[in-house]
Amino acid sequence: MKAIFAKPPLGSRATFQVRKDNFDILDTKWHYHAEYELAYIHYPYGKRIAGNSMATFEDGDLVFYGPNLPHAWSHEFVAEQKANTFGVNEEPAHYAIVVHFSESCFGESFFTIPEMSVIQLILKKSTRGIVVHGESRKRIAKWMIQLPDNVGSKRVILLLQILEELSITKEYNLLSSTGYWDNLNGHDAVRMSSIYDYIIQHFTKEIALEEIAARAHISPSAFCRYFKARTKRTLKEFINDLRINYACQLLEENRHSITQICFEVGFNNISNFNRRFKEIKGITPQQYRANILSLSHTDSKRVV
Incomplete structure (x- = not known):
């Protein structure tokens, strides 16, 4: 893609x-x-x-x-x-x-x-x-x-x-993070397209730095510098942002347990998921879901 x-x-x-x-x-x-x-x-x-x-x-x-x-x-x-x-x-x-x-x-x-x-x-x-x-x-x-x-x-x-x-x-x-995809020239856009394509297809799994760097045709160390300069985030931070954003959507749908969502979006243990979620969103997944359900309940009362 x-x-x-x-x-x-x-x-x-x-x-x-x-x-x-x-x-x-x-x-x-x-x-x-x-x-x-x-x-x-x-x-x-x-x-x-x-x-x-x-x-x-x-x-x-x-x-x-x-x-x-x-x-x-x-x-x-x-x-x-x-x-x-x-x-x-x-x-x-x-x-x-x-x-x-x-x-x-x-x-x-x-x-x-x-x-x-x-x-x-x-x-x-x-x-x-x-x-x-x-x-x-x-x-x-x-x-x-x-x-x-x-x-x-x-x-x-x-x-x-x-x-x-x-x-x-x-x-x-x-929707997207601040500063995403800023100030790219034509060559950057083509290279970042390839990188982003790979991340989108694999973000719920472990992404090997060596493999994604190879797609950009640069060394792993050069890739880390290149990626952060253009996205304002390390590769790990960027992937965690994507995973947590996706987790928020799944929490709002309220179709799966929080443990199921943790593994669905790519985290391998619930404590790490909870920690990263709070780091990015400021609240825990449980609190996030409770807030959403509370808003839905309030809206339904207004409709009645």
Whole structure:
């Protein structure tokens, strides 16, 4: 799953690109590009990768990615189930609406004027990847669905409405770590793509320094210096971040015991898992799950 530098095919008469992709099975290649991306994924269940974040999602995934943040979606374990859902002549039931735009799409200084200061802040936060939830997701999803069927000024207004909602809502989470994938030149991007591809495929197992260094065509000691200079983390710290982020998602799903999650994400004993989790998240896995369940209980009371 090597990362691909993708150049969205912007039309010659369009300031930004909007497209709707229909499909039966969700499976995008791990890629990155110089444009901002808004994506609404209408698919029952799958896995999302964004920078050093890996998580499962359910229908209506809504994300905002800044430039050059590697990302992908996959169907994971639902492929066979969904593939058997459709007849031979049936249309695909799932779709993604994707918007790509550059910071200069409305003019070099548009997003720097005083009236855009709050939107400028959310553009900066998007470099870590943003997933939106709650009522804000519903509002933005409605506008995203309208985008492909509108042209001209109406399409521009819809995009600005979405960006305004993103700038004022508190119903979102940041996905990747601070400083991830910063300041890479073209050669770095290709090399880091290979490294990251290997980590994503093997992070739940032991990763041998010698083997991953060989993929980068440098010695183990040079690899350690190279990797930390570009990710602001040692290889071990980076892998632990990825494992703990994945563990958080599994804890939120509440389908497995904490011991099961410990081994699922790649730790070989529960005490080490608890220690690393608290080191990164500030609380224990038990406390994290209790907080999530408490929030869910509060929300259900409000609904009633």
